[in-house]
Every structure is written in structure tokens, then in C-alpha cells.
Amino acid sequence: MIINGVKIDATFAEAFPMKATRAIITAQNEKWAMISAQAMTGFATSVIACGCEAGIERVLDSSETPDGRPGVSVMIFAMGGKGLAKQLETRAGQCVLTSPTSALFAGIDSDKKIPLGKNLRYFGDGFQVAKLIDGKRYWRIPVMDGEFLAEATTGQVDAVGGGNFLVLAKSQPQALTACEAAIEAMRKIPNVIMPFPGGVVRSGSKVGSKYKALGASTNDAFCPTLKGMTRTDLSPEVESVMEIVIDGLTKEDIDKAMRVGIQAVCDLGAENGITRVSAGNYGGKLGPFHFHLQEIMA
């Protein structure tokens, strides 16, 4: 399949099941909500080393937040419910509780609840106050700038992690430009995050390593500098490859995000140095969710 001169590989991206949650951070203005959200989702690119994958889903208008202030919706993905709860709590405690004027609310409803402000309340040292409003419990924790308001729990849902596609280009700037265009388009899709810095991964990985301690290592087949040294998957003119990783609440959410992302890349086309779109395929070793690029773009 070729779209605007860009070859779409007959391959698929492999993804795996994860647990996910969403939290809403509000603040006096969007600037401070975003600062808190960025801190909360920092160092959360890959579950392999960070314990979770987290990202900013979107900016919320005052009319969309529980307390009528500007807000940011944040999503966190982890391999299990326990790890998810731990990461959420640690990050909420270090990055939202501490952030000026912030408040924290549940962003997703589910039968399975995980603590949001439920344990953070102990920071209040006995001065914390609970309020049950419309069936939801909120904790009012006295802090130096006033009160930190946090909903007691948020929902935990089953989700899909590791959806991806690779952008192959004739130069590094061209690959990055294409990825930036893809991310801009994909950010408009709800229920997904692209957890890597700016949404783009330069260090795509394969499963396994020659070093026993490592479960993943550089994707040498797609490393342009190794073209003459390994069983490369790159043609001579490809000088740079970048990956976009997508976590989503459902397979369909990732499908949608991949479609608009790949389309944005293809819109730039061969005339801007984009040669191919491929995907991280590990021969079925990574996970049960398969995203066939040509089916998605059909």
C-alpha cells in the first residue's frame, strides 16, 4: 500500500493489556494545572523502567471540570492494578498535592476504585476534613496556600498499551517533522496518550538483549547506522526512524489515533522525505493486540 508516495508496510503493531486510570487536575488557571500535570506525568515513558506510562490527554475547559476551574486530564497506564495505584498515589502526592492552587478529581468511572486522595489525606495530620457530596467523597486537606481538595478515589479500567508505528525518513529533521504532525493530529483523539517525550520515541526497542539483565534492547533492524552490520530492515536512503507509541483505553481508541497519525505523516508524503511507515512487530511475543497498518489505513 502506498499513500502519497509513502509505503505502508504489510505488518502489524503488537500491543499488550494494561490497567489504566484518569485523573483531572484543576488549578487557578490553565498554566498551573498544566505545570502540575506535567510534573505528574514526568518520567513515565515506559513501564519497563518507570513503573507506568503516563501522559496528558487534553486541556479541559472550566465548564468540563468538577470545580469549574481550568483543568488538565491525565491518564496513567500500568501492567497491573497494584502498580497503577502505587504510581497514581506517589505522583499525586509529589506533584499535585504540592502544586499551588491545585485540586484533584476522578476522571473515569468504574466499579474498581483506586485511591486518589484517600491516603493523601493523612498529610493533613488530623486536620483533614471529608465531605460526601452526591455520593462522592472528597478530602479537604489544609495546606499552606489554602486547602487541597482531592476526590477520595478514581476508577481503574482495562486498557491497551504499546500501540505504535514507525516513521522512516530520508533525514532526521524530516522524520521529526512528520512525527510532530502526527502527534498534533493524535492529541485530538480522546482516550489515548502518547507517553514518550513529546510523544515521539527515538529509541525504539526489540524484545530481548544479548545482555541477560535486559528484557529489551535497541531495535537494530531499524537503526540506520547499523545498515551494514546487522540484518537491517532499512533501504539505503533511510537515514532516520522514529516511533510513536500509543496507550489507549480500548483497541478502537488506538486504531483511531493510529489512523489520524499515519495519515498526517502521509500527508507530508514522499516529497518531504518520508519513505515508509512500519510498526513494532515482535513476532507475536509481546502481546495479543495486533494493529495491522494496512487494515487501519484501508
Next chain:
Amino acid sequence: MSALTFSLKHRTDQRVDMSPLVCNLLKGMEPSEIGAIELQSGKRKIRVDELFKISGSDTQQIVIKNSFGKLDFIGKELDGGSILVEGDAGAYLGLGMKSGDIGVTGNVGIYAACEMKKGFIVIGGNAGDFLGAALPGNKMGMKGGTVLVKGNVGERAGDHMRRGNILIEGNAGDYCGSRMTAGTIAVMGKTGRYLGYAMRRGTLLLWNQPVLSASFNDCGAHTLAFLPILFASFKKLNSKFADASMAFNRVQRYAGDMSEIGRGEVLVKIG
């Protein structure tokens, strides 16, 4: 199915225990069976059909017409369904109510919403003393749900209250929120003496400056983030509390009762 309606035929001299006439106890019963139920009135028993004209058949929707202030225990331990009282109600309205709705167009007596667990009660007129309180000797008053009073309330509203909301559009008598353990009492009108006497935790939300005891300490003026959420939860009510112009988030905060553990608060609207 139309609402099961009890129209009072005559006013009794003695008080009447209405506790058998709740939706959960009448479920599946025929009007003839309901008519044969005996209600305690003073020292004698009186048949329902002797006291009321019965019409309709939906036991989950009860209407009491021509009600007056000697009909006690209406909606006692109500667990689902709705009861509408046209007129006044006696003492112990909604005592220990578990869920459902009760509406009263007139006034109610003492101990309304006493030890209520969940549900919604709206009182069109005034309420007597001990609204949402605990029974004498008990330590836990209202444990959940919402009570809305459009008129005034008597003394000791929310005595020993543990959770839930008491919303008063009018004035509250002395000792409002006394011995309160938690929950929220909002009073739009004036409050009497000894507000929050021996309260441990909980919130008294006021539109007018009260006369506070010496055991309440001023914590200053604040903008509190939970108040917009609280007021938003009142929006569905047919009440002044749903009016956006009555909402506020800037308050003077007083902590007390310092003669108790002092974790309670009196929040008074600023401006």
C-alpha cells in the same frame, strides 16, 4: 397505577402511629388488606380504613391527604418509594429512614429525620426541635441523606448528626449543630444561641453572621474549593439552595467547639 392515597376522614384526639404505612411494608398488598391494618392511636387500635379513605394501588407511591400534626412516625424506616404528605405531619417523620423520598407540604413535629440513614426529605413548612438528631440516649443522629426545610427549624437541629446534609431556608433555633460528629448543616436565615455547642467535626454553613460562643476560634477569611461542588449538588433541588445567586465560596472560617476536639467549622458567607 395511581398513587396509593390515604385521605384522612376525621382528626383523632389521640396521636396515631403511622409506621405500618410505608412503601416497603405495603409492597404486594391489596387495598383491602391495607385497610385492615391496625394503627396504634393512644391506648386503642384503629383500622386504617376507619381513619382513611383509601384510593389508588401503587404502594411505592403513597399520598397522605388532609394530614395533621398528630400523625406520628410517617415514613419510619422507609426503604425505597415515596411518601407525599399533604398537610402537617407529627413527630418522628422519616425516623431511621433507609432510602426513598418523603415530602411534606406543611409543618412537621419534633425529631423529623431522626437517625435517618439515606434518602431525601423535603419539608415545605417548619420543623420542630431535634431535626436530624439522635433519639434520647443514643449517640448517633442522622447518618446520611438530605433534609430540606423551607421554613424554620426548632432547637437542637442536627444534634449528634454524623453525616448527610440538613438544608434550612429559614431560621434555626438554639443549639443548632449541637454535639455534631460530622455532616453539613446549611442555614440561610438566622441562627440562635449556642450554635455548634460541643460539636466535634462537621460544617455549619451560614449566610448570616451568628453569635458564636467563646469556644469558637476565628481562622480567617478563605476561598474554599469544595463549596462550588457542594452548591452544584443542590442544583437539582426545588429550593433557594439551587439558586446560583445564593452560592458562594468566600467564607469566614471559625473552628470549634474548642471545648470538644475542635475539628468542626462554622463557615459564614462573606459579602
